[in-house]
Amino acid sequence: MFKWECLVCGFIYDEAVGIPEHDIPAGTRWEDVPESWYCPECGVGKADFQMIQVGQSAEPNPVPEQSDPVIILGSGLAGYTVARELRKLDSDTPILIVTRDGGEFYSKPALSNAFQTGRLPEQLVTFSAVQMAAQLQAQIRTRTSIERIDTEAQLIYLDGEPLRYRALVLALGADARRLELQGDAVDEVITVNDLEDYRRLRQKLGVDSRIAILGGGLIGCEFANDLRHAGHEVSVVDRASWPLSRLLPAQAGEEMANALASIGVRLELGNAPVAVHRAAQGYALRLADDRVLEVDYVLCAIGLAPRVDLARAAGISVSGGIVTDAFLQTSARNVYALGDCAQVHDLVLPYVMPIMLQARALAQTLVGQATPVAYPSMPVTIKTSVLPTIVASPMSAGGEWSTERAGRWDKGIAHVKSIYLDQQNQMLGFVLMGGGTKEKAELQKRRPNWGEAGGGPTAVDKKA
Numbered sequence: 001m002f003k004w005e006c007l008v009c010g011f012i013y014d015e016a017v018g019i020p021e022h023d024i025p026a027g028t029r030w031e032d033v034p035e036s037w038y039c040p041e042c043g044v045g046k047a048d049f050q051m052i053q054v055g056q057s058a059e060p061n062p063v064p065e066q067s068d069p070v071i072i073l074g075s076g077l078a079g080y081t082v083a084r085e086l087r088k089l090d091s092d093t094p095i096l097i098v099t100r101d102g103g104e105f106y107s108k109p110a111l112s113n114a115f116q117t118g119r120l121p122e123q124l125v126t127f128s129a130v131q132m133a134a135q136l137q138a139q140i141r142t143r144t145s146i147e148r149i150d151t152e153a154q155l156i157y158l159d160g161e162p163l164r165y166r167a168l169v170l171a172l173g174a175d176a177r178r179l180e181l182q183g184d185a186v187d188e189v190i191t192v193n194d195l196e197d198y199r200r201l202r203q204k205l206g207v208d209s210r211i212a213i214l215g216g217g218l219i220g221c222e223f224a225n226d227l228r229h230a231g232h233e234v235s236v237v238d239r240a241s242w243p244l245s246r247l248l249p250a251q252a253g254e255e256m257a258n259a260l261a262s263i264g265v266r267l268e269l270g271n272a273p274v275a276v277h278r279a280a281q282g283y284a285l286r287l288a289d290d291r292v293l294e295v296d297y298v299l300c301a302i303g304l305a306p307r308v309d310l311a312r313a314a315g316i317s318v319s320g321g322i323v324t325d326a327f328l329q330t331s332a333r334n335v336y337a338l339g340d341c342a343q344v345h346d347l348v349l350p351y352v353m354p355i356m357l358q359a360r361a362l363a364q365t366l367v368g369q370a371t372p373v374a375y376p377s378m379p380v381t382i383k384t385s386v387l388p389t390i391v392a393s394p395m396s397a398g399g400e401w402s403t404e405r406a407g408r409w410d411k412g413i414a415h416v417k418s419i420y421l422d423q424q425n426q427m428l429g430f431v432l433m434g435g436g437t438k439e440k441a442e443l444q445k446r447r448p449n450w451g452e453a454g455g456g457p458t459a460v461d462k463k464a
């Protein structure tokens, strides 16, 4: 019996235990888990899993230095996945990964459900930078920022030292957006977008802290659910009339609002934060309706801004993100971009699934088999344990939502299904909640791949 770990989110599948709640009995070997099964934490399907046997490790081998390396900037999911995919195809080309963080491989999606899954920040780290270097047969420079890129000479500069690349991959991620607020405590508003941010948050939180979350999108709702389950007092402030308003139709959004309220999350909907001031204890958060929330911490979760500065300074074309074509090629020769920093097919898709697909396509291109990235239907799992939710956003506008509900979420038997049909009755999107999530595989089959339905993903696919 082995344990296996999802490299995307760190979920452990233990063959000895199985997952009885997913109808996988104890003793089921990984190869016998049905292909239709998906990771309960990040929603990645079995066929898309990168599983490794827990405990497997390798000693670092010397990296051959015979040619200019592929240089990857960034050691997040995008940077490490493209390195891993490249190594599957090519064991010789030197790979250099440069990152300004510690280079640990960890599951970013797990940051917003770590309380429920009982994992401390250090337990979210699957591999250290040294272990990653060994696995990938790569050099990894941690705590290093790139000064500039010279795309003409194919050089990057690190501490004044020029390094030549054969291909350069920008996997720089995105910064958490901040709200423009008034008040003397604006700089003390917290954002959580990486492991370091999360460590700091865990250190700050006392027992029963009062936390205001600005933004009721995917990250805001997941943190609300998780922090509330950990016993904190949580308020969510959002301009919209229901949570997850960019992903869910109104009726499904109301179900989410009811579910969060049922565990004691206070929802300030149709409202907006205006100012944050220091108070005798914590902060006073003033809302647009002039009421004031007295809280210990203010957490801003209003979305992401792709990191484009380095590319822009190098003369590479940027817009909402670093602009690429379908081959993830930027406007500069031999420079590619993927992940949260990239704008591919005119879209920034800051989710796990697109990154995995981008990384696979890019690895093929890097070994000389030019491969465009193609997106199948890619539902996103929202890790609100009080009401688990799967969203496949509509692929084009002009259709209508209809919602069926059965059971009661507060009795643990909620079953919500919203379907988005176009004028020809073609299903272009769906939302499944609670017990309804079991229908994911069935609905996936009915939904066309992106590009087959006369449209690509719409703005709602951008992370709220």
Ligand SMILES: Cc1cc2nc3c(=O)[nH]c(=O)nc-3n(C[C@H](O)[C@H](O)[C@H](O)COP(=O)(O)OP(=O)(O)OC[C@H]3O[C@@H](n4cnc5c(N)ncnc54)[C@H](O)[C@@H]3O)c2cc1C
Binding pocket: 041, 042, 073, 074, 075, 076, 077, 078, 079, 098, 099, 100, 101, 108, 109, 110, 111, 112, 144, 145, 146, 171, 172, 173, 174, 192, 193, 194, 219, 307, 310, 338, 339, 340, 341, 349, 350, 351, 352, 353, 355, 380, 381, 382, 383
């Ligand atoms: C709390 C949270 C929950 C999430 N939950 C889900 C989910 O449930 N499902 C889902 O699909 N997606 C989820 N996501 C999104 C998903 O985690 C991201 O899309 C993905 O991790 C982004 O990977 P990345 O490699 O593009 O960026 P990052 O992980 O941000 O990596 C960027 C890397 O670039 C490095 N870097 C940046 N600038 C420089 C520089 N100048 N020099 C050197 N290095 C630099 C950084 O140090 C870092 O290593 C979640 C995100 C968050 C924050």
